[in-house]
Amino acid sequence: MENGKPLFSRLIIGAARNAKLVSTDLDPTFLLTIGKRDLISQNGWNIFFDKVPQKKYKTYNVELEKSAATVKTVGSRTVVTISSLKADRFSGNLEITFYNGSPLFNIAAVMSTQIDSTAIVYDAGLINRSETWKKIAWINTRDSLQTETVITADTSKNLAVKYRTIAAKGKEGALAIFPAPHQSFYPLDEAFNLKFTWFGNKYRGMTDGFGIGIRQDLEGDRRYVPWFNAPPGSRQRLNFFCLLSAEDENTAFTEVKKFTHNDSYVKLPGYKTMSSHFHNEFIMQVVLANKPIPEVPDFVKVFKKTGIDIVHLAEFHYTAHPKGPDETRLKELHALFEQCKRLSDNKLLLLPGEEPNEFFGGHWLAIFPRPVYWIMSRKKDAPFSENHPQYGKIYHIGDKNDMLKLLEDENGLAWTAHARTKGSVNAPDEYKDETFFKSDHFMGAAWKAMPADLSEPKLGKRVLDLMDDMNNWNLKKTVITEADLFTITPENEMYAHLNVNYLMMDSLPKFNNGWYPVVNTMQQGKFFGSTGEVLIPELTINGKRSGETLQLDNAGFANIKLKLSWTFPMNFVEIISGDGAKVYREKIDLTKTQAFGSQLLQFKTKLSNRTWVRVEAWDIAANGAFSQSFYIKH
Numbered sequence: 001m002e003n004g005k006p007l008f009s010r011l012i013i014g015a016a017r018n019a020k021l022v023s024t025d026l027d028p029t030f031l032l033t034i035g036k037r038d039l040i041s042q043n044g045w046n047i048f049f050d051k052v053p054q055k056k057y058k059t060y061n062v063e064l065e066k067s068a069a070t071v072k073t074v075g076s077r078t079v080v081t082i083s084s085l086k087a088d089r090f091s092g093n094l095e096i097t098f099y100n101g102s103p104l105f106n107i108a109a110v111m112s113t114q115i116d117s118t119a120i121v122y123d124a125g126l127i128n129r130s131e132t133w134k135k136i137a138w139i140n141t142r143d144s145l146q147t148e149t150v151i152t153a154d155t156s157k158n159l160a161v162k163y164r165t166i167a168a169k170g171k172e173g174a175l176a177i178f179p180a181p182h183q184s185f186y187p188l189d190e191a192f193n194l195k196f197t198w199f200g201n202k203y204r205g206m207t208d209g210f211g212i213g214i215r216q217d218l219e220g221d222r223r224y225v226p227w228f229n230a231p232p233g234s235r236q237r238l239n240f241f242c243l244l245s246a247e248d249e250n251t252a253f254t255e256v257k258k259f260t261h262n263d264s265y266v267k268l269p270g271y272k273t274m275s276s277h278f279h280n281e282f283i284m285q286v287v288l289a290n291k292p293i294p295e296v297p298d299f300v301k302v303f304k305k306t307g308i309d310i311v312h313l314a315e316f317h318y319t320a321h322p323k324g325p326d327e328t329r330l331k332e333l334h335a336l337f338e339q340c341k342r343l344s345d346n347k348l349l350l351l352p353g354e355e356p357n358e359f360f361g362g363h364w365l366a367i368f369p370r371p372v373y374w375i376m377s378r379k380k381d382a383p384f385s386e387n388h389p390q391y392g393k394i395y396h397i398g399d400k401n402d403m404l405k406l407l408e409d410e411n412g413l414a415w416t417a418h419a420r421t422k423g424s425v426n427a428p429d430e431y432k433d434e435t436f437f438k439s440d441h442f443m444g445a446a447w448k449a450m451p452a453d454l455s456e457p458k459l460g461k462r463v464l465d466l467m468d469d470m471n472n473w474n475l476k477k478t479v480i481t482e483a484d485l486f487t488i489t490p491e492n493e494m495y496a497h498l499n500v501n502y503l504m505m506d507s508l509p510k511f512n513n514g515w516y517p518v519v520n521t522m523q524q525g526k527f528f529g530s531t532g533e534v535l536i537p538e539l540t541i542n543g544k545r546s547g548e549t550l551q552l553d554n555a556g557f558a559n560i561k562l563k564l565s566w567t568f569p570m571n572f573v574e575i576i577s578g579d580g581a582k583v584y585r586e587k588i589d590l591t592k593t594q595a596f597g598s599q600l601l602q603f604k605t606k607l608s609n610r611t612w613v614r615v616e617a618w619d620i621a622a623n624g625a626f627s628q629s630f631y632i633k634h
Helices: 249-258 282-287 298-305 326-343 400-409 461-472 516-524
Strands: 008-013 020-036 058-061 063-074 077-087 090-099 104-112 118-128 135-139 145-149 157-159 166-169 174-178 197-201 210-214 236-245 272-276 310-312 349-351 364-367 373-375 385-388 392-396 413-416 442-447 478-481 500-503 527-530 534-541 549-551 557-566 570-578 583-589 597-606 612-619 624-627 630-633
Touching: 008 236, 020 077, 020 090, 020 104, 020 174, 020 236, 077 104, 090 236, 104 118, 118 174, 118 236, 135 249, 145 249, 166 197, 166 210, 166 249, 174 210, 174 249, 236 249, 272 478, 282 326, 326 349, 326 373, 364 516, 392 400, 400 413, 413 516, 442 461, 461 478, 461 570, 461 612, 478 500, 478 516, 478 527, 500 516, 527 534, 534 612, 534 624, 557 570, 557 612, 570 597, 583 597
Parallel strands: 272 310, 310 349, 373 392, 413 442, 442 478, 549 630
Antiparallel strands: 008 020, 020 058, 020 118, 063 077, 077 090, 090 104, 104 236, 118 210, 135 145, 135 166, 157 197, 166 174, 174 236, 197 210, 272 500, 364 413, 385 392, 500 527, 527 624, 534 557, 557 597, 570 583, 570 612, 612 624, 612 630
8 A cells, every 4th residue: 555566566366375476566557538428419328429539538547546445345255445546537446356266356446527428438457567477468369379478668569359358477377357348348330359458568658567458449440439428426437357377378368268158158958049230231242242152151150159049130231222123122132031041050040131220210120030022112003012923922111001011911020229329319219109119010129238338237228228118108028139230250359249139949940941939039028138148047927937927926926036147246136127107126136146156046026016027137247138028917
């Protein structure tokens, strides 16, 4: 706690007699970049179409004044709070959290401002004051371990790595640094690998000494770049994780990768993983552009390696001819269907899909249980459907009534894409009373971790709140997760921007037989959404599963049986319910949990006068999973 001395004098791992000294004399470092949020032009803090780096901004060193320290126990954690931190208009404290049973700890600059319309980005890491690190190590985008000898005078450089991790080899072990795998990335259209780690001397010309750390690119993908929200009074956690290994850097990486299952989605018996909303544009930019068609395109390799069983595409995003000419549109659809059929096998079901953005208002996606030929225009006196000599039955759609009839005739589903943001700023709210929205064929909405806010213990509140609203509108709607990404390559940082739906399905349908089981499972609410680290393999309320209707006992209680598995230590489970007007929340504290566990929770909760209930579960890195809704009979 003396000024001028490193905050961490020693990092040691192991039992007392055999403890290994990993590193000495370390100082945490934080750079906070402060910009301006546009709260006026669109939809307040939910804005995505913001270009913060094109406006005035400035980066500040977060200064630590060691004035006081406290230590407290929170469940199985030890939290050390050191006062105080300051960076321009932001102030707060340093929090270091140690997790019992794990060589993992978290370092966070917890800071807030009272100034409105603030957007932020941060860089962070550890500076080594005693020059005890021997090597720096990382895994490159080709998944190969790289090392470099430390030369303390070398100017810092930014690295494109896999697993978002960088490590330093110390005296008798290794220290790895990595961010929260999803929360630490603000939403972008592209999942480009923007060199999210750094090492070297005088990082950005602002730090003092040789260090390693994590970073965010201020310019993002140079499209829409919203950064992180920092509303007045919110406690922003500018944080990173550290993991110690008594072995070497390779062992450290192996341990870090376990927290995200090697950046993949694990198999669960009785479930298939499904991800949606990919504007890969393989058809228009490769197949119909007369370019060589790879036997197995990169995007297919990425999906398979990531453990996704079912991929729902969103092709033809302002690149094709949705309204015709008819033969051009039909040719494009045919190419899409043929490529999905060719690339589907017993490990991956590749489903055709579009983001039509016609007829209903806002942006929306559609899925049919088999290939359907339809044109998004209908000339006067043209029939709704007709037989085509090459493609068979085709549809002409002219308005929202035609669109609903098509969904009904072909057992399709539609849902609001990126609800309440992007091109759906007012959707689905603006059409919640429309016939098409009340139909069973309008499934609901899609969830993504946006906007980003480092003060929240969970991700994607925007659509979770919408889920509650739709329930209180007395509509039975479901919410799938969506990626909403463009380019998909092995070099990209895909995992940070991905999420999946675990569909309750025993087997993967074959493309040629249609995929009605996928559509039916989505419509029935027989699934849960997840970022991958938290899983809900079992959830019943009074013996019923999500999407079903349950009855309470005479006292208004329900029995919840919830099986969870996780990698990072858990934070809490939340039981959310409503009565058609209000939303009620009951938190179950899980701070006693340790890393890499599973638990069957059984408890009673009172749901008198409620009409619906659902469950969420979140860990210490804001990774999570959420169920679909259960309905309550009275």
